[in-house]
Amino acid sequence: QVQLVESGGGLVQAxxxxxxxxxxxxxxxxxxxxxxYRQAPGKQRELVASIRSGGTTNYLNSVKGRFTxxxxxxxxxxxxxxxxxxxxxTAVYFCNAQTLTGIDYWGQGTQxxxxx
Numbered sequence: 605q606v607q608l609v610e611s612g613g614g615l616v617q618a619x620x621x622x623x624x625x626x627x628x629x630x631x632x633x634x635x636x637x638x639x640x641y642r643q644a645p646g647k648q649r650e651l652v653a654s655i656r657s658g659g660t661t662n663y664l665n666s667v668k669g670r671f672t673x674x675x676x677x678x679x680x681x682x683x684x685x686x687x688x689x690x691x692x693x694t695a696v697y698f699c700n701a702q703t704l705t706g707i708d709y710w711g712q713g714t715q716x717x718x719x720x
Contacts, residue, residue, distance in 0.1 A: 606629055606701070606709050607629040607709075608629070608709055608710065609626065610625070610626045610698075611626075612624040613697060613714035614716070616717070616719070617719050618719065620689050623683060624640065624686070626683075627679065628681070634703055635657065636656060637657075638654070638680075638701050639651060639652075639653065639654035639682075639700045639701075641697070644695040652667055655674070655675050670688045670689075682699065682701075690718055693718050695716060698714075
């Protein structure tokens with residue numbers, strides 16, 4: 605069983621910054637993609653940013669230029685640095701890891717609240 609442990613998040617004023625971090629509870633299994641999703645109240649969960657093991661990244665259009673995803677493959681850790689946060693970024697953020705065989709693992713979620 606693999607667990608994803610998230611840290612970071614919290615309350616910040618608009619224009620501020622936060623960093624989310626996620627670590628897999630064990631190493632030695634092949635994670636292909638690590639990603640961050642978010643879900644705001646009453647909305648569907650959406651992909652915020654993802655990064656493949658080779659370093660290819662993908663971002664939600666609304667966060668491009670403000671958020672940066674990075675990972676440490678050896679440690680199976682993924683970070684999301686969020687700058688210029690806006691109230692519309694308020695959501696529960698979830699860490700995701702997907703293996704080469706398509707198995708998904710999810711973190712428990714961490715709240716990010718941006719006040720105006």
